[in-house]
Amino acid sequence: xxxxxxxxxxxxxxxxxxxxxxxxxxLVSQPISAVAEPLTIxxxxxxxxxxxxxxxxxxxxxxxxxxxxxxxxxDIHWGGSLGAPADVPRVVGAGLADMGTIVSSYTPGVxxxxxxxxxxVGPSNLWVAQQAIxxxxxxxxxxxxxxxxxxxxxxxxxxxGAVQLICKxxxxxxxxxxxxxxxxxxxxxxxxxxxxATTIAMPQTEVYQALSTGxxxxxxxxxxxxxxxxxxEVAKHVVELDFGLVMAYGIIMNKDLWDELxxxxxxxxxxxxxxxxARVVSDHLARVGAAKTKLSGDSDEFRVIYAAPPExxxxxxxxxxxxxxxxxxxxxxxxxLPAQEVAKEYRALIDKYQAxxxxxxxxxxxxxxxx
Numbered sequence: 145x146x147x148x149x150x151x152x153x154x155x156x157x158x159x160x161x162x163x164x165x166x167x168x169x170x171l172v173s174q175p176i177s178a179v180a181e182p183l184t185i186x187x188x189x190x191x192x193x194x195x196x197x198x199x200x201x202x203x204x205x206x207x208x209x210x211x212x213x214x215x216x217x218x219d220i221h222w223g224g225s226l227g228a229p230a231d232v233p234r235v236v237g238a239g240l241a242d243m244g245t246i247v248s249s250y251t252p253g254v255x256x257x258x259x260x261x262x263x264x265v266g267p268s269n270l271w272v273a274q275q276a277i278x279x280x281x282x283x284x285x286x287x288x289x290x291x292x293x294x295x296x297x298x299x300x301x302x303x304x305g306a307v308q309l310i311c312k313x314x315x316x317x318x319x320x321x322x323x324x325x326x327x328x329x330x331x332x333x334x335x336x337x338x339x340x341a342t343t344i345a346m347p348q349t350e351v352y353q354a355l356s357t358g359x360x361x362x363x364x365x366x367x368x369x370x371x372x373x374x375x376x377e378v379a380k381h382v383v384e385l386d387f388g389l390v391m392a393y394g395i396i397m398n399k400d401l402w403d404e405l406x407x408x409x410x411x412x413x414x415x416x417x418x419x420x421x422a423r424v425v426s427d428h429l430a431r432v433g434a435a436k437t438k439l440s441g442d443s444d445e446f447r448v449i450y451a452a453p454p455e456x457x458x459x460x461x462x463x464x465x466x467x468x469x470x471x472x473x474x475x476x477x478x479x480x481l482p483a484q485e486v487a488k489e490y491r492a493l494i495d496k497y498q499a500x501x502x503x504x505x506x507x508x509x510x511x512x513x514x515x
Contacts, residue, residue, distance in 0.1 A: 183409070184217045185401075188226035188235055188244035196368060196431055197302065198222075200424050201245070204300070204395075207416045216409060218243075232396070237295040239398050245302070248392035249330055254294060256476045257287045257486045261391030263472055264331045264465025267494050268387045270303060271425045272501055276493035277301055277391040278421050284489055286482045297402040299395040300417035302424055304366045305432065307332060307388035311362035311381045312355060317454050326362040327351050332388060335464040339457075348373055355379050367432045370448070376439055382450045387458060388465075426508050 187205070191197050205218040227235040230250040235241045248255045249262060261277040281287050281298040291298050309315065309326070322340040333343045344360055348369065354360045355378040362383075363375060370376055395417070402410070439448040469487065476483035 182215055182217055183405075184219050185242045185397075186226070187218050187220045188224075188232055188241035189220060189222055190224040190227075190229040190232065190245065191222065193220075193222045195372070196424075196428060197245075200302065200420065200427060203423065204416060204420055207419065208413065211416060212409070212412055216412065233294055233296060236396050236398050239400065241398075242401050243299065243395060243397045246392075246394060246396050247390075249390065255290055255296075255392065256479065256481055257284075257290050257483065258298075259392045259472075260483070260486050260490045261389070261393075262330060263469040263487075264335060264388050264461065265469045265491070266387070266462070267389075267498055268306060269498065269501060270305065270389065270428060271422075271506055272494060272497040273389045273391050274301060274303060274421055274425050275497040276490060277394075279493050280486070280490050281394070284486060286486055290481070291396070292399055295399045296396045297399045299397050299413065300420050301391065301394040303393060303428065304390055305368060305428055306366070306386040308365055308367060308370075308385055309362045309383040310355075310365050310370060310375055310379045311383060312358075312379045313361070314381050314449070314451065315362070315383050315454060318456055318460070320454075324361045325359070326364065327354060327360045328364045330388075330390060331465060331468050332364050334468055335461055338464045339460055351375060352378060367435055368428070370439060371435060376446055376448050380448055382439075382448055383453050384450055385453055385458065385461070387461060422507060426506070 185208075187201070189197075189201055193202070201220060205220060208216050208218055221241070226241045226244070229247055232241075232244040232246050233251055233254050236244045236246075246255075248259050252259070258281060260280070261273070267273050267276075278301050281291075281301070288298065311324075315321075315324075318339070321336065325342045325344055326336055327346055328336055328343045329345065333345070337343050344354075346354060346360075348363075348365070351360065351363045351365075352373060352375055355363060355375060363379070365373075365375065367382075370382070405413075436450065439446045440450060441447075473483040473487055
């Protein structure tokens with residue numbers, strides 16, 4: 145009997161030891177991120193937690209957290225609480241924030257090569273531009289090197305849409321430009337000035353009163369900003385230029401932190417950024433369609449009138465835009481940066497994705513009717 149008891153005890157000990165070994169082996173075999181403490185990433189965004197940008201950033205956050213099963217968490221600081229728009233590259237590079245939204249035109253000269261996406265050289269198709277700038281910033285060695293020189297890693301891209309004009313009166317002739325005062329920004333300032341207009345710089349928040357008092361006759365704007373700034377109350381005519389995309393507008397991360405991430409974590413973030421790249425375009429197009437329907441409706445509050453630009457206007461914009469792009473290449477090249485090389489890369493990517501679009505259309509339309 146004593147021998148039987150000893151044998152049973154021995155079996156229990158062997159089973160317990162085997163269980164410990166198995167549990168330890170399973171623990172060691174898991175990816176580091178599966179047993180490490182969750183990583184909280186502080187994200188600096190200058191805008192509000194609403195609208196297209198807010199929704200897309202929240203989608204990015206939710207996808208990161210869901211796909212990582214809580215291993216990666218985004219702590220988003222809205223409204224510029226971690227730094228004004230112009231401060232974001234410095235704040236993220238210094239590690240005061242881990243990730244953030246950058247609009248490169250707010251900090252000219254910091255990421256010159258990325259700003260190739262702001263030049264008035266086309267395309268007018270948002271999906272084409274989105275794919276082109278994303279591939280450029282993730283594959284072009286000179287572009288990546290300039291990010292790294294600021295202790296930054298490029299993650300993903302946003303866009304505000306194509307440039308439009310909202311005016312107090314209809315714009316039906318190029319000759320009218322010589323009599324117009326237009327609030328502008330970016331390359332359009334020089335382009336419209338060369339076309340004869342008087343250009344005025346001011347924040348979008350001050351444009352309503354400027355239109356109301358006649359300080360300006362027209363304003364450079366995006367479709368989705370018209371309602372938010374209520375400019376339809378003082379200007380009813382929208383000229384749909386649909387040309388000029390500010391693409392140097394994306395997500396950056398502190399390079400030191402990025403370099404410390406496991407390959408698993410890096411791959412997950414890249415995967416979410418890939419999907420965000422398509423989402424921001426499809427979401428934007430849907431919002432623009434809804435906004436135009438609302439603003440042009442019969443409601444007494446809106447009644448906005450949409451019209452094509454006068455004959456020859458886009459041709460002149462493209463002509464002067466090309467001149468400015470050449471001047472940009474020269475200016476950036478004088479800093480010792482390969483602007484010509486990067487501009488050529490970007491142009492080739494635009495052509496690549498335009499050809500794909502002409503053949504296949506939007507990727508999200510390919511699955512329609514196949515369920």
